Amino acid sequence: MEKNLYKNLFEKLDLGKRVVIATVLDNNPCNSNSFQNKILLTQEDLIKYDKASSFYETIYEKAKYALETGNLQFVKVSEEKTYLIEPYFPEPNLIVLGGGHIAKPLVEFGAKAGFSVTVIDDRPSFANKPRFPEAENVICESFEKCFDLINLNESSFVVTVTRGHRHDMDCLRKILKYDTAYIGMIGSKRRVKGVMEQLLSEGYSQEKLNRVNAPIGLEIGAVTPEEIAFSIIAQVIQYRRLFDRTTGTIKKSKTNWPEFDRDVLTKLSEEDNLSKAVITIVSTKGSVPRKEGAKLLITSNGELVGSIGGGCSEGAVINTARYMLRNNITYQIERIDMTGDVAENEGMVCGGIMDVVIECFNF
């Protein structure tokens, strides 16, 4: 059952959806298996269950906050019960349509900014891996057909920088069918105006066209291809961190991207019969190598997957997790104090404190 939950998690993420997994950690020995205490929620679920029963009210409230901010919530609601609300965000994709002189630095910057980058051009000499070593995917296909090969969704940031505004317009017609995180189109004010008027006359709504950032990029007076790429990536980051999809405006507080341990989650979704303990960081203080949400998994046959940052103190928690697996203990909260671990090293102050929750998944 828990395996299905994590399979479901991956399915939602592949669709570009943000997900929350809410866990009720219960001291009551009658609810001894944390498996039954996990629920997966998406934005759509939260809207649907807006008027949830008061029993779930706190969970839904915290889940909403986690989806918005990317911050993990660890809330003790009673002596018996603690809620662990973990947000999981899909990896943001940067789709660059056109492989010319602006795409070259943009693809590089996109990868540096943490995007999985796809670049598309219909000319083999522009759409090839050696030209774009930082791209996850390089697709050589017409701008007409390429949309069948990519997956545009709420986590897609789409930039059209093709060699001509006719191609840009063709792309735009396709892109506007999808619900994407960002759309930007290159072009002078005059050219952009022409494209917009054309699309309006074809029946595209003004509201839809307003989603297009054109002329593209923040207004920094960019001249060179590199400068234009900087202005674009700055705007894409702004949309990733500050754009509020519900209001369509730039908000004040920035969205965090939660830690994501793919290997751990994959392991949890696998059809083996191993018992597993998962250590999750739930709060940190000071300088720590990994943040809230980072995970380390220990299987009953001794395998270790993921990391909560290493250090001497980590060993003690691993031993605790092993003890719990042997003795069928459901969950436990532990503190890892690393303030003594690392000395002041060339001026970089290291060391911090983190609280972790250890959950056992017994099969």
Added chain:
Amino acid sequence: MEKNLYKNLFEKLDLGKRVVIATVLDNNPCNSNSFQNKILLTQEDLIKYDKASSFYETIYEKAKYALETGNLQFVKVSEEKTYLIEPYFPEPNLIVLGGGHIAKPLVEFGAKAGFSVTVIDDRPSFANKPRFPEAENVICESFEKCFDLINLNESSFVVTVTRGHRHDMDCLRKILKYDTAYIGMIGSKRRVKGVMEQLLSEGYSQEKLNRVNAPIGLEIGAVTPEEIAFSIIAQVIQYRRLFDRTTGTIKKSKTNWPEFDRDVLTKLSEEDNLSKAVITIVSTKGSVPRKEGAKLLITSNGELVGSIGGGCSEGAVINTARYMLRNNITYQIERIDMTGDVAENEGMVCGGIMDVVIECFNF
């Protein structure tokens, strides 16, 4: 005399000054040597000679415009006279104080954006060339003493991203003594407020402190070191392209950086006895490899320095220049038509038209 003009040009540029060289191209055979017809002007000269005689009025007006916009001016004022107004801008320097996790991507981005980058830290493990391969200079020195080793001027963009706000504050005290193009300091709003209050109490004027961009960078919600570096470089580019020093505000039209052929200008400043012809692009139309201001020099002993973009049609102008050198012709205006040179190649339309002026410097 002309050699001194070009030496003077380099001296001014080294001080971070923008320079205009105005040339009067005269058909009157009495003024046969263009050497006597060149004048070098800086912003200060233009302010000083604001009320210039009407004889120079057009030159001063055009020179002002060239200094502001970076655009070369080529103006026929009468049947006999044409003015060539060439702006020369110093290479912009990015000075990064602190060699930590933000400096790492910032130095790389700075070089990509066309800055000559200097990075400074007092820790050898942070201030070393392998860590910053893209930096022009890596200086390992205390933040106290390093200012004696660098040249801060109107072309300097200074970023303080040291490991502590005490160091940032020490740096700021030094930087504020200079007239720089940009100052930015890292830090949270709270921390920045503390630094500013401290410096105010030490007697620094509010006006001076207002020059400091702190918290640094455009507000894009940057979280990771790379994102912070993107937000900083975007702001630095904005200051380079759009900041109006005279009004202290962001302007609408962007400043161009004129082409700069160091080798050609160096050759013109040299103490040899060679006659030289210089071909300068004065206007372009369509897709051309180099822009207004680009230069190609031909010496009387056949040496070629610099480039106006190559292509078959370039050869004809070189022949004209050689003929002029042999026959003591002062200057000539020529058109280079490259529209037939390069065919449409994989969708990239090449070819354009450019006007050049050929000037002979006879010794």
